[in-house]
Amino acid sequence: MSPTRLSGDELTLAERLVEALNLQDLKPNEMSPTGALFGSHEDGLGLDSIDALEIALMVHQHYGVDLRADDEADIAAFASIRTLTQHVLAKRAG
């Protein structure tokens, strides 16, 4: 997988993220697949815990997957678009 380019599935998730979180500045196809979602605005998207709730909701609505904040694997998936996409698709399939 390319470190800089989003796969098709990752782009789809990125588009849904931008819509769900009201991130008007961002063009989904220019987002980094491996950049941090949380934390600073320079290094990542600067998201906070209210955003985490919106992400979980978006994942439920679009992928039918329920994320749990007390599940270590679910929480680790929030690191980047790539990890979130992989985790959500795996849960949907499994």
Next chain:
Amino acid sequence: MSDDFIHLPGKEAAARTLLWRRGQALSLETVLAMAGQLAQHLPAADFALNLCTGRLNFIVGAVAAGLRRQTTLLPHSPIDSVVTALRARHPSHHVLDDRCLDGLDWPSGISAPISLPADTPALTLHTSGSTGVAQAHARSWRELAAIGRLDAQRLLPHGAVNLVASVPSQHMYGLQTAVLLPLFGGCAIHDSRPLFPADIAAALAGLPPPRALVTTPVHLRACLAAHVNLPELQFVLCATAPLETALAQRVEQAWHTRVFEILGSTETATIGTRRTTDGPLWQLLPGTRLETADSVSVLHASHLVAPVALADILSMEGPGHFRLLGRAADQVKIAGKRASLAELTRQLLTIPGVVDGVIFLPPGAQRTAALVVAPGLRAAALLDALAQRVDTAFVPRPLRLVHSLPRGEVGKLPQAALLEALRAANSAPEPS
């Protein structure tokens, strides 16, 4: 009755359930015995910084610190910079986190009743508002017990319930509901602090009836949208932001329950309550009185050591009832925290390179917005600089770079002009 101590258990049965953890019921006397044990192991210090997210850890830690006559400090946010600043302000401290019960033996046998000093600072909450410098609000055990009992009187007319709360113990709303209602109001609290709808559903499913959910509008909206299946709830309690009647109605219909709201603050605890779908009138707690003059409302209450001026403007309507007229014009409340827009703007203007700027709240928006004149700077850098100056809840989304602000004749920024400038900036490329 003047007694220098607050006693636990009070008049109730010591064997009653205080907490639910991993499907197990823990009694009040068990938790008090754990606190007694932990107290013996605490380091000597003036302050205990309580960062516990688990409810058992938090309550045992807070009571243990009280037994050692240590004041518990509660940071307004768990992020490193806030905790570090609080530690620096109180050199004589130790930290209690979710490992604080590791290695303790679960006590067997019945513990003696405990006594906590009634009138010394027991728990100190903090608010940051818009300045980023934490303001301390100390509460004694006498005040905390009074708050718990008053809240229970109003919220639990049918007796104690098993609670799940989705808010942190370190914030006043979470402290009142997840800590004081259990300790002084007869309730039992679930150990977790669920975030996602699936977590909330799982926690509630793990409790026997009667059950109630303590949460916020953000969580309610998410749970409805996720179509979670919840077990029967005696009621839902909501606070931290105004709850729209339409949302309350949807919750009542979807979950066959009643939705109540608390209007409160760190300074006052509960100001009043209402059943949202009943209408716009709120009910003061017994023993409280409101005086409003010159658009400032002052609350007088037996559980407060001194009257408190409110950030909200209230008007009395009949004995014990009031209407919420609005917030003092400059104030915003996001994620349960309050700030002054003027102060947020002032912080923005301290960022090097910012020539002009304004932070405001578009009507109906969940977050603040900003228009900034800062040639050569990027929005991301400005947002990070702001995040170091103000609470993250108030960091604007969006922050738009513009050539100039729409200032009127005397330099004012009318709301309509701001909204139009924001709309234009949202649909245009950034100035280079």
